[in-house]
Amino acid sequence: MDRPLRLEVIVASPRPERFAAVVADWFLAAVAQRPEFAVGVLDLRELALPVELTEAPEVDEFRARIGDADAFVAVTSEYNHGYPASLKTALDSAKREWRAKPIGFVSYGGLSGGLRAVEQLRQVVAELHMVSVRESVSFAQAKRRFDATGATDDRAAIDASARMIDQLAWWGRTLRAARAADPYPG
Template sequence: MDTPLRLEVIVASTRPERFAPVVADWFLGALASRPEFDTGVLDLRELPLPVELTETPQVDAFRTRLAAADAFAVITSEYNHGYPASLKTALDSAKHEWRAKPIGFVSYGGLSGGLRAVEQLRQVVAELHMVSVRESVSFAQAKRRFEASGATTDGAAIDACERMLNQLAWWGRTLRTARAVDPYPG
């Protein structure tokens, strides 16, 4: 088997009352049975990235983690039909470190389940020269989809998660090989 792919899971919401940890824990649980991934977590609530996009030791450390990654998954809420400002700051805090790497999305929110945020993010990550995998995971009315234990019986989300991880693994392997053979010209 190839060396496991370094997958960085980015938890986007920074609100004090955020639901993100429930969704993130569920997703990390799904990843636990996937040996093709070596998983790390970048919780934006814990990362002091400056909104002015200035250079700091924290930004340097963040970029180093991104550069070492083979793939990304974002856990994002939807606020006012968009994604959190903390995620935009994170995306804008790096440039080349994102390029030629796949990204998948796990979203949650009200009736749309965060899908409007994901569609906006697909435009942004394309500009960063990333590959957005087609499958995404979405939890409409998320608080109703999870049990007190953090488990979910949402079959559509469970199936979508499996398909998304398969796509992230394929793109992650393919792009890692391509970057090694012929560095991305971006």
């Protein structure tokens, strides 16, 4: 159990002119400082999972990555008080692969900072038997929170990301050991 935790960062927005890359790159830089994680990126704009939830080679590859992961972070925008359809498709494209694994959220948007999307996602991931970590990161009026280099001085977000990463590490280690000792029922 000394190997790093496999963390998959899911970039949810598929829009061509999205702000997601700025937020995701900021988070990826923060988690790169943590040696307990080996980090991968699942960019849903690039994956193009079938919305019909049909079998396809890209779905098999996606499920394999989800199955190999120990923890997740969804970087999500908020569209019309909800999360992107691409993220719902991704969550629905796998089933058992998500179970007994932690997930954290980095959200961004207008005045709510994506928090309404995160609250909806917490219900969905609970149904998938995932553990939603308590701490989340939120950027209200996100485009105003980052400078031209992609850096932010938003102390609340910086502090929240450190706490969320700590929680993901704890849950990731704990659940990986539990899955190895006694496979999750269901």
